Amino acid sequence: MSENKKTLQEQLSYQKKNYYETASAEEREAIFAYAEGYKAFLDAAKTEREACDFAVNAAREKGFTEYKFGDPLKPGDKKYFINRGKSVVVFRVGAKDPEEDGFRLIASHIDAPRVDIKQNPLYEEGGMAFLKTHYYGGIKKYQWTAIPLALHGVVVLKDGTKVELRVGEEETDPVFYINDLLPHLGAEQMGGKAAKIIEGEQLNVVVGGLPCGDAETGDKIKLTVLSLLHEKYGMCEEDFLSAELSAVPAFRARDVGFDKALIGAYGHDDRVCAYPALTAVLDNDSAHTVLAMLVDKEEIGSEGTTGIQCKVYEDLMEEISLALGANFRKVRARSKCLSSDVTAAYDPNFAGVYEKMNSAILSCGTALCKFTGARGKSGSNDASAEFVGEIRLAFAKEGVVWQTAELGKVDAGGGGTVAKFVANLNIDTVDLGVPVISMHAPWEVVSKADLYSNYRAFLAFMK
Numbered sequence: 537m538s539e540n541k542k543t544l545q546e547q548l549s550y551q552k553k554n555y556y557e558t559a560s561a562e563e564r565e566a567i568f569a570y571a572e573g574y575k576a577f578l579d580a581a582k583t584e585r586e587a588c589d590f591a592v593n594a595a596r597e598k599g600f601t602e603y604k605f606g607d608p609l610k611p612g613d614k615k616y617f618i619n620r621g622k623s624v625v626v627f628r629v630g631a632k633d634p635e636e637d638g639f640r641l642i643a644s645h646i647d648a649p650r651v652d653i654k655q656n657p658l659y660e661e662g663g664m665a666f667l668k669t670h671y672y673g674g675i676k677k678y679q680w681t682a683i684p685l686a687l688h689g690v691v692v693l694k695d696g697t698k699v700e701l702r703v704g705e706e707e708t709d710p711v712f713y714i715n716d717l718l719p720h721l722g723a724e725q726m727g728g729k730a731a732k733i734i735e736g737e738q739l740n741v742v743v744g745g746l747p748c749g750d751a752e753t754g755d756k757i758k759l760t761v762l763s764l765l766h767e768k769y770g771m772c773e774e775d776f777l778s779a780e781l782s783a784v785p786a787f788r789a790r791d792v793g794f795d796k797a798l799i800g801a802y803g804h805d806d807r808v809c810a811y812p813a814l815t816a817v818l819d820n821d822s823a824h825t826v827l828a829m830l831v832d833k834e835e836i837g838s839e840g841t842t843g844i845q846c847k848v849y850e851d852l853m854e855e856i857s858l859a860l861g862a863n864f865r866k867v868r869a870r871s872k873c874l875s876s877d878v879t880a881a882y883d884p885n886f887a888g889v890y891e892k893m894n895s896a897i898l899s900c901g902t903a904l905c906k907f908t909g910a911r912g913k914s915g916s917n918d919a920s921a922e923f924v925g926e927i928r929l930a931f932a933k934e935g936v937v938w939q940t941a942e943l944g945k946v947d948a949g950g951g952g953t954v955a956k957f958v959a960n961l962n963i964d965t966v967d968l969g970v971p972v973i974s975m976h977a978p979w980e981v982v983s984k985a986d987l988y989s990n991y992r993a994f995l996a997f998m999k
């Protein structure tokens with residue numbers, strides 16, 4: 537190939553670049569260093585409540601203070617707004633006129649698929665005490681058996697006191713477990729459909745096995761569990777009625793691969809976008825007003841008081857506008873949003889469901905999805921060419937390594953994000969997020985390069 541031809545190819549053709557390959561030694565170091573903070577976040581924050589607490593503490597450390605509706609605001613203010621302890625918006629008021637410039641929003645979610653405990657869950661059978669469950673989000677149920685689980689959540693006791701529970705994360709803690717069938721007796725099970733191998737009502741969590749000496753008849757193991765819960769949390773069986781307890785994988789975040797290029801963890805979706813969103817706003821000093829919106833309930837449709845469809849987020853933006861003396865309609869019209877959620881990384885082991893040219897390739901940077909949805913882009917926010925062009929320019933200016941992506945083959949399935957709900961407010965929005973291997977599995981994998989690229993992209997967007 538002649539030199540001339542090479543240049544022409546470089547000039548004219550689009551090629552994804554592996555970020556590790558193109559990064560300078562210094563940048564590579566930054567990629568690995570950034571991942572350490574992210575792993576600490578993953579281990580500290582396995583539920584939306586814990587992620588919210590983490591964000592608030594991180595913000596406080598950087599001098600941010602709590603904002604409540606009606607509070608005055610001025611340029612330079614660094615604030616966080618807590619919604620019911622399950623979602624949080626961390627924001628910074630910029631010097632620019634919001635009517636002219638709008639807000640820069642990054643919206644990502646902090647809930648993740650898991651196995652929730654039912655409201656009347658405790659029983660014993662076959663020498664074991666169990667908690668009945670109802671799974672949350674789109675899981676392959678068979679993946680949640682035969683792995684160590686931790687219990688996280690809150691219980692509101694009869695007298696209204698709220699107690700927090702987090703068992704299975706410390707080295708000395710016990711863990712919990714969902715049984716699977718031994719292969720020796722699994723002939724019928726293994727011949728069945730994967731969706732039916734383990735059914736919802738079989739996702740019962742083992743929580744005990746020691747009979748209580750005080751019990752006169754029956755349910756002796758259950759009584760042991762109840763007395764331990766009473767001792768530690770002041771709980772009675774009835775208090776499960778007003779509890780939110782979740783079984784989550786007890787695994788910690790770990791490096792994956794001899795070269796430690798990847799991270800395995802529970803709940804990369806969508807903490808791998810929430811963490812960069814949070815840190816980008818904390819580290820930001822731009823003249824724009826910037827908001828990191830860490831929301832709940834994305835995995836079940838963004839509903840309820842903590843999902844992004846709730847008016848509270850719109851109210852917050854309106855309150856900020858009012859406090860700055862700006863017309864909210866004008867502010868919205870000028871605002872821009874990155875809906876930051878994960879996408880599927882191309883997986884050569886399952887190549888058949890991907891269309892490689894338009895799939896996210898691991899370590900080629902954060903992935904911009906112009907549209908999501910299913911079938912004929914159904915349920916999608918399809919960002920305009922103009923807005924994508926604007927984002928492209930911003931990334932190019934800052935040398936962000938990124939790639940284009942859609943989830944998989946056109947007819948293979950699909951998925952949605954919070955993008956359309958933000959766009960409904962008359963805010964230009966596009967999806968941008970980290971490619972994930974084994975999305976929604978109890979342990980997912982991402983690339984450290986893509987994580988850092990996502991952070992860099994957010995900084996560029998807010999610059």
Ligand code: MN
Pocket residue numbers: 645805806834877878
């Ligand atoms: Mn997600």
Ligand code: MN
Pocket residue numbers: 805835976
């Ligand atoms: Mn998801």
